[in-house]
Amino acid sequence: MASKQVLSPLPGVFYRKPAPDQPVYKEKGDTVAVGDVVGLVEVMKSFHEVKADSAGTISKFLVENEDAIMAGQPLLELDG
């Protein structure tokens, strides 16, 4: 099975949840469709949704919640 990565379109801080007191968008093992929101990036105090650009099953998150990330950095891996 081919493995694909979802890249961050922006630099900033990555969040796996829409708000601190809410559940994560996606867990490891979840299937995602194209356009599904997998996280948020905070850049200069504004928040932007990160959407999957291909479908598959999440095999691994490559960054942690609240990690500082660069534009183009891989966030997670998809199988399928």
Add this chain to the structure above:
Amino acid sequence: MAIQRLLIANRGEIAVRIIRAARELGLHSIQVHSQADRDSLAVRLADEAIDIGPPQAAKSYLKIEAILDAAQRTRADAVHPGYGFLAENADFADAVEAAGLAFVGPTGATIRLLGDKVSAREAAAKAGLKTVPGSQGRIEPGEAAGALAEEIGFPLLIKAAAGGGGRGIRIAHDLAEFERFVPQASAEARAAFGDGGLYIEKLIARARHIEVQVLGDGERVVHCFERECSLQRRRQKVWEEAPAATLSDTTRQSLCESAVALAKSVNYRGAGTLEFLYDEATGKSYFLEMNTRIQVEHPVTEMITGIDLVREMIRIADGEPLRLRQEDIRVRGHAIECRINAEDPLNGFAPDPGQVEALNMPGGPGVRFDTLLYPGYAIPPFYDSLLGKLIVHDQDRASALSRLRRALREFRIEGVKTTAPLHRALAEDAAVRAGEVHTSFLEQWLEREAPRLAQYGEVDHP
């Protein structure tokens, strides 16, 4: 001076501003920085710099223990909080003083009193200031709140008692909306500020935002006149002026005196700003809130009064009595400030952190540019988008506007998109030039004019 080593608990252009004041006073400046700010202009300019943690503000600039630890390790004897971050955190002010350091600002108790919107409104009423018609304090959800809302009249604003910076505000146009929004606003306020308390206020349409600068030493208070900041987008100020051209001398005097009365009634120490809504239709001013710190737009006041506010606030923190007498403070000419943000006004103001490739800073007579920029600087994505403030001063408003247009032509930056094109367009706009603006002016203007902004892009031949 008793203070010798000043720690700057902030970043960006205000950190640069504070380092300059410290150096002019002969103080040793110590700049704290996150790991994303190692190459910042403030770090380059300060006498000493110290790493306080990861890029995320919550893990560095907002972390009280990290800053106190840095202060201890660098043997600082005073802390300047700047604006934003911990500047209005009463626990931080208390902790700095408990550690035996001077806090450049008011006491924790004053910050606490004025930081809560409800107790601030009560203090204002006691000092004889009018506040916008609204609840006498927190509202209790239920029928009584609905009856009170009908008595105040719609449209009205539902605000978080612990809110600030325009966050947690909703507009209700009728009772049905009011009853729907109250529980939502309360839940949001609890999530954002840890306090679900709400209060309500009448919405004043077409109001101007006018604010008065004060300086106090704990006993005596003077004012340094007012600023107008009516040009706002999403409740963030974009363009500020001093003085407010619309006020008559009588109105100006009574507004400034009422600001002094409130600051005196709380024995205010430091630099502070009292914000008012000015209803031009009736000539009435309503107190909104008091900010217990230096503000972004302080330079326009410095330009028209010749007073260095940052230097004065450090002297006050040193225990020196106020050296200014009210009768010595005079207005000379007119000043305008434009906030240059790393946002693309042609693309919905999307943030645009990036690397500065070419940079031409404006200069010449009556021009000041307070900035964090230098050629080659990589702007980190972790903090707010303010890159700098272009401030012009001239003998009157019309000449200040021409000077502003000239300075905006000189400003040129490559590698990063900024709000400079917006300011070029505003400086040419007939209503802005006539001073006919109010707090919703800019958002309405943007709906009409945004597509035309492209023609105000970077100028090829300044």
